[in-house]
Structures are given as structure tokens and as C-alpha cells.
Amino acid sequence: MASPAPSYRILGVDPGTNYTGYGVLEVEGQTLRAVTLGDIDLHKLTDPYEKLHEIFVQVGRIIDTHKPREVAFESPFFESNVQSVLKLGRAQGVAMSAALSRGIPVFEYAPTRIKQSITGRGAADKEQVARLVEKMLCVDRPKRLDATDGLAVALCHHFVSGGVIGRMAANGAAKSKSLGGGLLATSKRGSSSWEAFLKKNPERKI
Secondary structure, eight states: OOOOOOEEEEEEEEOOSSEEEEEEEEEETTEEEEEEEEEEEOTTOOOHHHHHHHHHHHHHHHHHHHOOSEEEEEOOOOOSOHHHHHHHHHHHHHHHHHHHTTTOOEEEEOHHHHHHHHHSOTTOOHHHHHHHHHHHHTOOOOSSTHHHHHHHHHHHHHHHTTOHHHHHHHHTSTTOOBSTTSSBOEETTEEOSHHHHHHHOTTOOO
8 A cells, every 4th residue: 555645835925015925835735725824914013124024934934833944035126126126035035044944945936926727827916826726725715815826835836846736738729838847837728727726627626
């Protein structure tokens, strides 16, 4: 009798200076489970350095509690406001430091790649990402979508790093193009993604 596949966890983090979203994904063979998701509320803190300290401490606590094997981050998106990019980069940096100081590997994904890995569209909005994450992992809508964004980062990492579910979705799509060995990106007939896969396979339980 074959031994059950060992399980491991991925922490996904969507850094922000008002709310930092996070989600912990557990992978066991072909089964994916949301362990927890939420956000670190920073909007009442006025000192920017106090915010950075809080991100470092809280991300460290999440890591110590849930013991992920890997931590994935959403990279700051490009915009014309240099100060905003700088603030987001600092938030990401201290969150990364919390993982690296514990010897945990970190990974980084662009916002468009995360959206594409979940919905098949790099221009999808937060609502679309949230709906697919909720359907895939059977989770309730959180108070703020920063939480589902964090869980989406963890899912993206699982798909892109060659997860079993990502390959299964890719095999079920016609003429797909792989994204770094993970979840498919596009096909000639339009976006091929988990959304299309779930519509074609409504009985599929994850």
C-alpha cells in the first residue's frame, strides 16, 4: 500500500502599508486546503517605521504558527508614484526578512502573473480573483479582499512551481501555453484557467 503524500504549507503574502494580506495553503498530494487567511491591519498606525516593525513581527508570528515550507510574495506593481512604490517595496522587504531570518525560501510574483495563474487574465480585478479563490478552496468571503489576494499568491506559487492541481488543469485545456511549468496561461480560443476548468468539471472537488 502506497504511503500518503507528505503535506506541506505555502504562505502567500500581499504586502501593503494599510493592510497586508496573507493566506496559508496546505498541499497534500492532489488536495489543496486553505489553512487560514486574513490581513494585518496597519491603517491606524501613523509612524511608517512602526508599520514596518508590525509587518515584520506579525508575518513572523504567522510563520511560527503555521510553519510553511515556502513563502511567496506579490511584488510591488509599477506606477508613476515613486513614493508609493518605495513604501510597498519596504513593506515587502521586511516581510521577506521575517521569512529569511527563519531560513525559509522566498519567492516573488508580479501581480499580473498571479491574476493570470488564477483567472487566466492578467488584467482581472480583485473581485474576480477572490471569486475563483473562494470556489477553488471553499472559503468564505473575508472582510477585506487583501486576504484572498494573499491566498492567491500562495496558489500562484503552487501552480507555477509545478503543483499537481496546476498540471491537471493544464492537461484539461486545449492548446495551452504553460507558465513556467505551472498553470496554463492562454489558448487560441481565449483564456484557459481554473475558471474554465471548473465550469467544464463542476463535480471536481479540491
